[in-house]
Amino acid sequence: MERGSVYAFLGPNGAGKSTTIRMLLGLLKPDAGDIELFGQSLKGHRSAILARTGSLVETPSLYPHLTARENLEIVRRILGAPRSEIDRVVSLVGLENRSTHLVKTYSLGMKQRLGLAQALLGGRELLLLDEPMNGLDPAGMTEMRSLIRELPDRHGVTVLLSSHLLSEVEQVATHVGMLSQGELVFQGPALDLGRLRKKRLSIMVTRPDEARALLTTRGWVSDRLGEGLSIETGETHATHVAAINRALVEGGHDVHHLAVESATLEDVFLSMTKAEVR
Amino acid sequence: MMLGRVLLTEFMKIRRTLALAMIVIAPIVIVMLHLMIGLFGPAQATQRTTSFWPVMCRQSVGIWTVLMMPLFLTLETSLLAGVEHADKNWKSILALPAPRWTVYISKLIVATAMLWMAHTVLVTGTLASGWILSVARPTLKIDAMPLDVLVSPMLRVSIAALCATTIQHWVSLRWQSFTAAMGFGMCAMIVGFIAANSSDYGPWVPWSMSMFAIKVTNAANTADTSMQVVFAALAGATLVATLGAFEFSRREIN
Numbered sequence: 001m002e003r004g005s006v007y008a009f010l011g012p013n014g015a016g017k018s019t020t021i022r023m024l025l026g027l028l029k030p031d032a033g034d035i036e037l038f039g040q041s042l043k044g045h046r047s048a049i050l051a052r053t054g055s056l057v058e059t060p061s062l063y064p065h066l067t068a069r070e071n072l073e074i075v076r077r078i079l080g081a082p083r084s085e086i087d088r089v090v091s092l093v094g095l096e097n098r099s100t101h102l103v104k105t106y107s108l109g110m111k112q113r114l115g116l117a118q119a120l121l122g123g124r125e126l127l128l129l130d131e132p133m134n135g136l137d138p139a140g141m142t143e144m145r146s147l148i149r150e151l152p153d154r155h156g157v158t159v160l161l162s163s164h165l166l167s168e169v170e171q172v173a174t175h176v177g178m179l180s181q182g183e184l185v186f187q188g189p190a191l192d193l194g195r196l197r198k199k200r201l202s203i204m205v206t207r208p209d210e211a212r213a214l215l216t217t218r219g220w221v222s223d224r225l226g227e228g229l230s231i232e233t234g235e236t237h238a239t240h241v242a243a244i245n246r247a248l249v250e251g252g253h254d255v256h257h258l259a260v261e262s263a264t265l266e267d268v269f270l271s272m273t274k275a276e277v278r
Numbered sequence: 279m280m281l282g283r284v285l286l287t288e289f290m291k292i293r294r295t296l297a298l299a300m301i302v303i304a305p306i307v308i309v310m311l312h313l314m315i316g317l318f319g320p321a322q323a324t325q326r327t328t329s330f331w332p333v334m335c336r337q338s339v340g341i342w343t344v345l346m347m348p349l350f351l352t353l354e355t356s357l358l359a360g361v362e363h364a365d366k367n368w369k370s371i372l373a374l375p376a377p378r379w380t381v382y383i384s385k386l387i388v389a390t391a392m393l394w395m396a397h398t399v400l401v402t403g404t405l406a407s408g409w410i411l412s413v414a415r416p417t418l419k420i421d422a423m424p425l426d427v428l429v430s431p432m433l434r435v436s437i438a439a440l441c442a443t444t445i446q447h448w449v450s451l452r453w454q455s456f457t458a459a460m461g462f463g464m465c466a467m468i469v470g471f472i473a474a475n476s477s478d479y480g481p482w483v484p485w486s487m488s489m490f491a492i493k494v495t496n497a498a499n500t501a502d503t504s505m506q507v508v509f510a511a512l513a514g515a516t517l518v519a520t521l522g523a524f525e526f527s528r529r530e531i532n
Contacts, residue, residue: 022369022531022532025369025372025373026372026373027368027369027372027373027530027531027532028530028531028532029530046375047375047376047377048375049375050373050374050375051375053373055369055370055373057369057370057373059365059366060365060370061365061366061367061368061369061370061371062365062367063291063361063365063367064364064365065293065294065295066290066291066293066294070290070293073287073290074287074290074291075374077283077286077287077290078280078283078284078287078374078375078376079374079375080283118370
């Protein structure tokens with residue numbers, strides 16, 4: 001992982017994401033091999049590594065009968081961090097007004113933010129977040145995404161973020177690793193993954209079969225897709241779109257809908273992981 | 279020192295918990311019982327030719343040791359462990375840079391401290407109720423307070439209970455189920471009752487060690503083994519705590 005990156009660790013349920021994160025935290029032992037973080041072996045330098053690594057594994061682990069500040073105080077004392085750290089992380093996750101309230105009165109979104117605050121306490125350099133958006137409502141997800149997005153630039157934290165939903169993390173990830181059945185099937189900058197997206201032109205016309213025949217005579221290969229047509233386009237799709245539209249109109253077809261649609265990263269993800277499963 | 283830091287956090291975690299309240303509630307029930315008997319008991323109980331004080335102390339120590347303490351230990355260790363089991367907090371607390379054994383030992387120290395605090399409440403409460411009775415019921419003939427009947431046995435019980443405490447602590451942390459830990463404690467308590475009748479085996483059964491430490495057993499021909507039992511309990515507790523911390527340090531957290 002590159003320092004200062006947000007690395008999205010993706011894979012379907014059961015691919016091994018949580019197991020990997022638990023192994024990185026020393027909660028589970030690998031069957032074979034060794035784990036290194038910050039260039040040090042986890043076996044011999046567990047405490048030193050964990051002092052630099054914050055985590056939020058699925059739902060946050062909190063003591064509901066304590067206030068947010070008391071929960072943070074527990075982590076602060078173990079880390080030996082200064083008291084001012086609590087104010088810093090409380091403000092970072094936007095819980096200033098509720099920090100003296102008991103955690104049992106918190107919503108899941110607030111608990112998740114408090115869990116993130118715990119993970120950031122003590123100026124940790126690496127954050128391991130396992131499915132941090134599980135169970136959050138859309139507003140909670142947006143909040144969490146914006147918090148994560150700010151971490152590398154504003155706080156110098158490198159983030160590893162696992163999810164089984166690419167759409168959840170594609171807006172924040174700078175790098176992507178895709179896991180399928182315990183194997184990495186893709187790893188690289190998120191932009192590289194974006195390049196794997198195919199663009200298609202979606203067309204809705206009154207007589208799709210006739211329109212398809214017309215397009216074929218002009219050299220465009222199209223597929224029937226529901227009540228319309230679909231044409232795979234390259235990088236020069238803009239000129240193609242105009243030409244296709246003109247050909248259809250001149251051929252007497254009413255064009256109701258003409259749009260360039262990119263395959264979602266979800267599609268790319270699914271095609272990669274399904275290929276591995278096969 | 280990391281153990282000190284972790285220990286402090288363990289004490290913080292019991293704020294506003296039932297476990298903390300039980301430190302006062304459990305011994306006070308026994309104290310109040312004797313106070314009520316002394317204040318409102320039948321004439322034959324309150325008209326005495328000898329001091330009520332030694333009787334009251336022996337009964338307080340005996341009821342606590344035989345009945346209340348095994349239940350208290352089971353409940354307290356289960357509640358302490360439940361604080362971590364409830365929200366699957368292990369994955370968070372064990373991902374912090376503290377050696378795992380410090381977490382295990384800190385929780386054991388808290389459980390022991392809670393037991394000893396309850397003992398302090400029992401001794402203090404018994405002394406206070408003795409003073410109240412000496413003023414309110416002169417017929418009870420409570421005069422000089424013979425502390426050796428109260429303090430000395432409670433000190434022995436405080437150590438003799440450690441072996442059972444360490445075992446119950448390990449069981450409570452090992453299994454997530456509150457019922458499993460409570461069930462184990464109840465069964466162990468019954469075993470302790472039965473073993474207390476045997477002078478051969480009783481002194482070596484953790485749940486009857488406390489009874490032998492204050493000599494309230496029915497075991498025939500029991501020699502004065504109270505101090506031997508105390509040392510055996512201490513040795514057993516050290517061994518169980520060491521093995522428990524070792525096992526806990528290697529445990530996988532799913």
